[in-house]
Amino acid sequence: MLDPAAHVIEKCGGPDAVAEMVGIHVSNVHRWTYPRARGGSDGRIPTRHHRALIAAAARRGITLTPDDFFHMSGADDGKGLSSPAPATYSPLPMPQDADPTRFRHRHILGIDGLTPDEIAYLLDRADGFVALSRGPRKRADLLRGRTVMNLFFEDSTRTRTSFELAGKRLGGDVINMSVATSSIQKGESLIDTALTLNAMHPDVLIVRHPHSGAVELLSQKVTCAVINGGDGSHEHPTQALLDALTIRRRKGRIGGLIVAICGDVAHSRVARSNIHLLTAMGARVRVVGPPTVVPRAIARMGVEVFHDMREGLRDCDIVMMLRLQLERMQGTYVPSLRENFHFYGLDYDKLANAKPDALIMHPGPINRGVEIDTAVADDVERSLITEQVEMGVAVRMACLEAVTANLPSADARNRS
Ligand code: ASP
Ligand code: CP
Numbered sequence: 001m002l003d004p005a006a007h008v009i010e011k012c013g014g015p016d017a018v019a020e021m022v023g024i025h026v027s028n029v030h031r032w033t034y035p036r037a038r039g040g041s042d043g044r045i046p047t048r049h050h051r052a053l054i055a056a057a058a059r060r061g062i063t064l065t066p067d068d069f070f071h072m073s074g075a076d077d078g079k080g081l082s083s084p085a086p087a088t089y090s091p092l093p094m095p096q097d098a099d100p101t102r103f104r105h106r107h108i109l110g111i112d113g114l115t116p117d118e119i120a121y122l123l124d125r126a127d128g129f130v131a132l133s134r135g136p137r138k139r140a141d142l143l144r145g146r147t148v149m150n151l152f153f154e155d156s157t158r159t160r161t162s163f164e165l166a167g168k169r170l171g172g173d174v175i176n177m178s179v180a181t182s183s184i185q186k187g188e189s190l191i192d193t194a195l196t197l198n199a200m201h202p203d204v205l206i207v208r209h210p211h212s213g214a215v216e217l218l219s220q221k222v223t224c225a226v227i228n229g230g231d232g233s234h235e236h237p238t239q240a241l242l243d244a245l246t247i248r249r250r251k252g253r254i255g256g257l258i259v260a261i262c263g264d265v266a267h268s269r270v271a272r273s274n275i276h277l278l279t280a281m282g283a284r285v286r287v288v289g290p291p292t293v294v295p296r297a298i299a300r301m302g303v304e305v306f307h308d309m310r311e312g313l314r315d316c317d318i319v320m321m322l323r324l325q326l327e328r329m330q331g332t333y334v335p336s337l338r339e340n341f342h343f344y345g346l347d348y349d350k351l352a353n354a355k356p357d358a359l360i361m362h363p364g365p366i367n368r369g370v371e372i373d374t375a376v377a378d379d380v381e382r383s384l385i386t387e388q389v390e391m392g393v394a395v396r397m398a399c400l401e402a403v404t405a406n407l408p409s410a411d412a413r414n415r416s
Contacts, residue, residue, distance in 0.1 A: 003043025005032035008068050012057055021056035022049050025252020036097075039124045041131060045069055048134075098125065098142070100405040107219045107226040108399055110235035111276040119277060123245050125398035126391070130249075133169065133393055142401050143172030146203040150176045151193070152229060153184075153209045158364055158389055159229045159238065163206045166396035175202075190214060191221055198222040203404055207231075210327075212269075225403035233267045233328055239363050240273035242395040244281065246388050247318060250359060255282030260312050260354070261303075262288040263322030263344065263371050266295060267329065270363045271322060275301050288312030289344055292333040293324075309344050313353040320361045321346050321372050337370050347373040351382075359384050 009029065012018050019026035034040025050069050057064040102121040132140055148167035152160050160176065167174035177197070184193055197205065204225045207215045212232030219226035230236040248254055259278050265271040265287045278285050285303040287294050299305050306312030313319060324334065334340040346360065360376060360383045368374045377383055
């Protein structure tokens with residue numbers, strides 16, 4: 001009995017051959033044949049690989065057609081292939097097997113404090129949500145009856161929108177509170193605002209705040225779950241999780257990779273959360289930039305410090321660029337933006353020091369010509385910037401699922 005993935009893998013000469021043809025790690029090929037409960041795709045090959053596989057197969061003299069990806073065991077009964085049953089085109093069913101025992105935290109305030117198993121659990125769940133989000137019906141009912149509130153005291157495009165989408169795709173009710181038009185403008189404090197919203201019985205508050213520690217403080221005053229959408233220069237946990245998911249899907253692993261985080265590390269919550277996560281998962285992390293924004297003391301976090309970008313990028317697998325966080329700077333940290341780009345901006349010349357298959361990441365928003373060259377940022381082969389955004393929705397779905405799984409059920413709460 002062959003499912004479509006096993007059928008295609010066999011036709012192409014085995015998992016190693018397929019991995020080479022698509023340019024992914026062989027463990028990802030094996031995963032196609034695993035059940036969703038084990039992080040697999042239930043015998044389906046993700047559609048984004050179909051075209052590449054057909055082309056690579058043709059180059060090897062193997063005839064692969066779109067029908068092969070929907071091959072049903074027994075469909076070829078000698079009378080020719082029957083047209084694929086419509087059911088094979090339907091989106092993958094969402095697994096119903098979330099395991100609340102693997103993630104017991106009420107809040108997600110940072111990566112610091114999460115175990116590698118908890119991180120892996122969130123990434124595994126997010127992997128399943130990527131498939132759901134790519135299907136035509138992007139809905140699962142895991143958050144039915146739940147209310148999610150976005151409370152952003154700082155600007156955001158990606159985080160706020162993706163939490164909103166994530167909540168809606170899981171069937172929850174999502175409310176975006178506009179700080180600019182709220183009673184905060186009339187002098188209401190952060191805590192009073194939180195208590196006011198808490199009285200409306202949200203299940204999850206997503207909070208971004210310019211001050212480090214403010215989200216944790218707020219979490220102590222409310223009865224719902226709180227997810228940190230970024231607090232000052234402290235942590236941005238869902239960014240690190242989405243970065244990890246992007247890396248794991250592209251490289252097949254995190255452990256053993258060399259990741260260079262370049263730019264304004266001192267003011268970056270993205271850097272801090274990524275350092276916690278990547279070192280916990282066994283990657284080697286380097287931080288690269290001028291001493292003003294990459295102080296030597298950061299080595300205490302278990303990273304290697306480089307002030308020369310070419311050296312810092314040497315043989316690395318991932319180059320993660322950061323924006324200069326001008327809004328958090330008091331005083332001058334770089335001589336000029338032009339000079340910053342000359343020494344620390346990512347262009348092809350500096351990138352040549354990294355491994356030939358090194359991939360480029362950036363949490364966004366990007367400042368072209370300041371920390372990254374336009375051509376590098378837009379390089380479809382090597383830049384993962386838009387893929388990171390896509391992974392952001394899936395990771396936030398996983399986080400919402402994980403924190404709500406430990407709350408009293410929505411039905412029980414509504415009855416009480
Ligand atoms: N968007 C990310 C953050 O909010 C990175 C940045 O703004 O540069 O931390
Ligand atoms: N990466 C990130 O957090 O982007 P936003 O600031 O647009 O949310």
